[in-house]
Amino acid sequence: MTRLSRRGWPSAGPPRPVHLVHLGLGAFHRAHQAWYTEHAADSAAWGIAAFTGRTPAAAAELGAQDGLFTLVERGPQDDRMEVVSSISAAHDGADARAWAACFTAPEVALITLTVTEAGYHLDASGQLDLGAAEVAADVALLRGPLDRPDASARTMAGRLAQGLAARRAAGGEPLAVVPCDNLIGNGPATRAAVLRMCEAVDPSLAAWVDVQVAFVSTVVDRITPATTAGDLARVEAGIGRQDLAAVVTEPFREWVLCGDFPLGRPGWEAAGARFVADETPFAERKLWLLNGGHSLLAYAGSVLGHATVASAVADPRCRGWLEEWWDAATPALRLPVAEVTGYRAALIERWSNPRIGHPLRLIARDGSFKLAQRVVPVLRRLREGGRPAPAAAARLLGAWLTHLRGRGAELSDPRAAELVPLAAGDRRRAARAVLDALAPGLGADAELVRQVAEACRELEGVAA
Numbered sequence: 001m002t003r004l005s006r007r008g009w010p011s012a013g014p015p016r017p018v019h020l021v022h023l024g025l026g027a028f029h030r031a032h033q034a035w036y037t038e039h040a041a042d043s044a045a046w047g048i049a050a051f052t053g054r055t056p057a058a059a060a061e062l063g064a065q066d067g068l069f070t071l072v073e074r075g076p077q078d079d080r081m082e083v084v085s086s087i088s089a090a091h092d093g094a095d096a097r098a099w100a101a102c103f104t105a106p107e108v109a110l111i112t113l114t115v116t117e118a119g120y121h122l123d124a125s126g127q128l129d130l131g132a133a134e135v136a137a138d139v140a141l142l143r144g145p146l147d148r149p150d151a152s153a154r155t156m157a158g159r160l161a162q163g164l165a166a167r168r169a170a171g172g173e174p175l176a177v178v179p180c181d182n183l184i185g186n187g188p189a190t191r192a193a194v195l196r197m198c199e200a201v202d203p204s205l206a207a208w209v210d211v212q213v214a215f216v217s218t219v220v221d222r223i224t225p226a227t228t229a230g231d232l233a234r235v236e237a238g239i240g241r242q243d244l245a246a247v248v249t250e251p252f253r254e255w256v257l258c259g260d261f262p263l264g265r266p267g268w269e270a271a272g273a274r275f276v277a278d279e280t281p282f283a284e285r286k287l288w289l290l291n292g293g294h295s296l297l298a299y300a301g302s303v304l305g306h307a308t309v310a311s312a313v314a315d316p317r318c319r320g321w322l323e324e325w326w327d328a329a330t331p332a333l334r335l336p337v338a339e340v341t342g343y344r345a346a347l348i349e350r351w352s353n354p355r356i357g358h359p360l361r362l363i364a365r366d367g368s369f370k371l372a373q374r375v376v377p378v379l380r381r382l383r384e385g386g387r388p389a390p391a392a393a394a395r396l397l398g399a400w401l402t403h404l405r406g407r408g409a410e411l412s413d414p415r416a417a418e419l420v421p422l423a424a425g426d427r428r429r430a431a432r433a434v435l436d437a438l439a440p441g442l443g444a445d446a447e448l449v450r451q452v453a454e455a456c457r458e459l460e461g462v463a464a
Contacts, residue, residue, distance in 0.1 A: 004083070004241040006066040015067060015088035016047030020266070021102045023159060024114035025050040025058045025090060030069055031224040031249035033112050033180060037086040041267030047088030049102050053115060056092035061245040063090045069245040070235045076353050080251075081238045096152040096162070103163035104170040109263035111163070112178045113190070114220075115156045117369040118414055120183065120193055124440065128157055128196040135197070142201040156190075157197040164198070164213065165205055174212040174262035180220045182291055183373060184283045187217030187259055216259030219282045221290065223250045223309075223350065225358045252350050256282045281334045284377070288329045289340075290347055292374040292396065293322050298363035299399035302408035303459050309358040313351045321395055328390035332381035364409035367400050368419060368438060376439045379448075389448040397448075398455025401427075401434055407460060427453040 006012045020037065022029055029050065037046050050067075052059045062069060067087035073080040091098045102108055123129040130136060138158030141151055142165070153159045160177065167175070177194070179186040194213075198206035227248050235246040255268065258279040269275065276282070294309065300321060301312030312318045330340055350356075375396055379389050403409060404416075404423035413419065415437070422433040431452040436443035443449060 001236055001240075001242040004065045004068050004070070004239070004243040004245075006068060006085070008241060009068060009083055009085075012066075012068055012083060012085035013044075016044060016086065017107065018047045018049045018088050018102065018105070019107050019109050020046055020048045020112065021108055021110075021163075022048055022050040022112045022114070023053065023093065023156065024119075025052045025062070025093075026114060027224045027227065027247045027249075028220075028222070029112075029114045029180075030084065030087075030245070030247045031071060032220055032222050032253065032255070033114070034084055034086045035071060035253070036255060036268045036271045036273055037266050038084045039271035041270035043086065043266065046086070046266040048086050049089040049091065049098075049108075050087050051091045051095070051099060052093040053119070054093070056094070058245065059090040059092045061090075062087060065243065065245055068243075069247060070239055070243045072231065072235060072246060072248045073251045074248050074353070074355050075251050076355060079234065079238070081235065083239065093159070094152045099152065099159065099163055100166040103167040104172060106173060108175065110176040110178055110261060110265060111160070112180055113156060114180050116366070117182055117373060118366045119156050119181070120189060121155055121157065122189070122193070122369075126189070126192075128193040130196070130200055134158075138197065139200045142197075155197075157193040160190075160194045161197045161201060161205065161209075164194070164209055165202070168205060168208045168212075174214065176214045176216055176259065176261045176263070176265070178216045178218060178257070178259075180218050182220075182287055182370070184280060184287060184377070185217055186283075187215040191215035214260040214262055216257055216261070217279045217283075218258070219254065219256040219279050219286050221254040221286055222252065223356060223358055224248070225356055226362070248356075250350060250353065250356050252346070254286075285333055285335055285340065285343060287374050288332065288378050289326055289343060291370065292329060292378070293325060293347065294363045295367065295370055295374055296322060296325050296396045296399060298360040299367070299403045299408055300395070300459060302360045302364065303399065303402055303462060307360060309351050309360065309363070310354050310356065312360065313348065321392070324392040325396060328382075328392040329378050331385070331387070332378045361409040364403060365412040366414065367403065368413050368415040371397070371400060371438060376442070379442070389445060389451070391451055394448055394451030395455045397435065397438075398431070398452045399459055401431055401452060401456045402459040404434065405430070405456070405460070427456050431456065 138153040153162045179190040255273040256279050297312040301318050306312040423430045431449045432443035
């Protein structure tokens, strides 16, 4: 079968001029930022140079296809396939020469990111952790000469600092950095991490970035499960070409942005993106209802034997726990009740799609980072309003404690070596220790500790 390429797919046209750079070339980027750019009002003017994060595999796959890939929108009954051509170049993230070349190109106007919460390398205070091994290695690397094309930083903050240093050296103009990760205030968080990295490397670089670089905050949402061999076979039959970079996603999509774009941006609003004065209420709604709900299903649902979101949400027990969590989190939100109610109904519809096999084991990863964003802020907001910790929050945290104790989905967390010993033994003692590790002082809430320990006991009884 002929491989998908621009020559064999004439409607894609030649590669578009690169005005946008992306870090984190994975399935979500292809289903989200690349799709929105494909459907922007001025899409012909905005090509993407996309760089991988950890491994070069996606760059190799897309490079062999001239950046083309098939996006499969998987509805409850059928699939809709579309060949997307907004990626003009795909690079190995370790290619420091190509990375610097993109940053020094005057026509490059913005950088988008998809690196996940753990990729920010933040410490307990929310600052870039300069003591982390990879961060420290990047600081040492970037203190050396800039003209080292074989030496690439590994962290998000390090790579941005490396690229921005090259842009400053070339006399480049301002640009925008657009993080697309599940952090409330991801724009300020990215800015703080990059400035801290730059300050550690070269204070004059930090001063330049502070003035010349705009950091945009965003809310992103589109479920994108892993592509299977069966998906690739269906794409081949559907488009008549072999496509090893195809991506499967749900029909739903959302992008909310807040910030400045000094050199302009694609007309993403034509594809449904929203530009608002404050994205925080939308970020809280998404993180606490969608992502918090996902975490509950990942930990509690997997203990009950479920493997996917659709399977878990079809279980009356999981569905009841989910509704209780949403009921508890809703008073902490700052959006009209009708909008929240509609969002909850849409989530149930999306998650009930049996043709989207969203694995709970993937959602369960990196819980120590995710729950700090998805649950702890809800508890703090409610406490500020004089409300005690709700039982539903304790159940979610108890499910995570059960996960750390070896039940349900396989554990994968950067802090596992620290957390697993804390979670062992007596449940109440374990609950107190794990809560304090998640958020210092949280374990001082005796009633929350009791409820978390009790939820853990109940789930371990189910697992047994």
